[in-house]
Amino acid sequence: MIIKPNNLEYSFITPNETSDFVASTINIFNQSYPKFLVHGIWEDPDSLVLFEIFPEFQFGLVETATQRMIAQANCLPLAWESRFDELPEEGCDWALVKGFEDREQNRKPHALCLVSISILPEYQGKNLSPYMIGYMKELAQSHGLSSLIMAARPSLKSLYPLTAIERYITWKDKKGLLFDPWLRVNIKQGAKIAGICFKSTTISxxxxxxxxxxxxxxxxxxxxxxxxxxxxxxxxxxxxxxxxxxxxxxxxxxxx
Ligand SMILES: CC(C)(COP(=O)(O)OP(=O)(O)OC[C@H]1O[C@@H](n2cnc3c(N)ncnc32)[C@H](O)[C@@H]1OP(=O)(O)O)[C@@H](O)C(=O)NCCC(=O)NCCS
Known part of the structure; x- marks a missing residue:
């Protein structure tokens, strides 16, 4: 699938289309996320089980002109039939365990859960993320999943580490739009806020x-x-x- 934002061309790519998919994903992840967040399944590239168990739910974005993978996303399907505002406090940590457990127990999944998305720093701010969200929605629907969920890491919260997140997510910018760019882009694409997962990622x-x-x-x-x-x-x-x-x-x- 090809997209052309601002007259530049990019295409979506899946793991079986290139031999260096996992290495490129890790490179983008490491350049975009803070080093201290690399933990658990992300720590050991040889055990990136997501790529082995759920290859169909991992994808990248390649810039046509350079043939370089410049963005990546990792998702997994999981069973969730309860209300969205009852999603657990353990957010991302919970989703990673739940998706694998559901697969082991042969439970029918209902939701596609995004567990990581990143764009190389020099390609951020170019309006690529709405296309990635659009791709994930289609991916979910093509697998019969009725929702796309994510424990979102608000992009600019790190500038306000002392502010309670429940206050931060209510902030508006000077134009009256939601202040946080990543939350804003999701809301513009049709997302709803279900609540805060206070313990989404725990690292000891x-x-x-x-x-x-x-x-x-x-x-x-x-x-x-x-x-x-x-x-x-x-x-x-x-x-x-x-x-x-x-x-x-x-x-x-x-x-x-
Ligand atoms: C989250 C991420 C994928 C979003 O991609 P992006 O390229 O920054 O987003 P876009 O270019 O599509 O921009 C989305 C909005 O943010 C704004 N924006 C982008 N960079 C910004 C910045 N540094 N400061 C303020 N606003 C910014 C854009 O103007 C746009 O807002 P608008 O639609 O109201 O104009 C990217 O920031 C990223 O890789 N972050 C690091 C990893 C991460 O935290 N992932 C989220 C895990 S849930």
Whole structure:
């Protein structure tokens, strides 16, 4: 499928169409997300089970002129028949476990859940994300799934790590539009806010592990604002532990 925003040409690509799909995905992911968020299944490229178990729900965007993959998205189907405002607090962490469990138990999925989407920094702000959302909606529908859901990471929340997320998501810009660009683009595409998942991504590590992840020194117990963190990191010396609990926003597209 080819798209032509601003007269530039891009095409969607799936894992079986190129041998370096996984490497390109990881490259884009690593350049777009903060290093400290690389955890769990993202940490070990050899065990990227999403690509093995759900290859049909992974895709990239290739710039025709350079043949370079410049954006990627990872999704997985899951069973969810309850109300969207009852989606769990554990957001992204929950979705990753649930999708695999549902597959193992042969449960019929109802929703396509986006677990990661990123665009190379130099290609951000070029209005490519609405096309990626459109692609995901079609992907969901072509597999008989009646919704697209995501625990969204608001793009600019990291500039306001001390603001409660429930306040942040109500902010409007000077034109009266939703302030956060990633939430705004989704709402424009038809998404609805289902609620906040306060514990969407939890990352625990030793204090030296966190110093390596973030590139900062944490000399004593306390809360620290970290670059690109949506909330402060909690450092606990007696337990040699740092814990970061990222809140996200549950969004849903009802495709039924
Ligand atoms: C989230 C992401 C995929 C969105 O893509 P994008 O290229 O930034 O988005 P678009 O160019 O489509 O822009 C969407 C909106 O944000 C605005 N925007 C883009 N970059 C912006 C910036 N740095 N500051 C303010 N607004 C910005 C655009 O003007 C547009 O708003 P509009 O439609 O009202 O004009 C991209 O920012 C990204 O890769 N982020 C890092 C990974 C991440 O956090 N992913 C989300 C996980 S849920």
């Amino acid at each position: 590590d030793t204090i030296s592990g966190w110093e390596d992840r973030v590139g900062m020194y944490f000399p004593e117990t306390g809360d620290y604002i970290i670059p690109k963190g949506l909330v402060p990191l909690k450092i606990d010396y007696p337990n040699n532990m740092g814990i970061y609990i990222e809140p996200n926003v549950w969004l849903y597209y009802d495709l039924s």
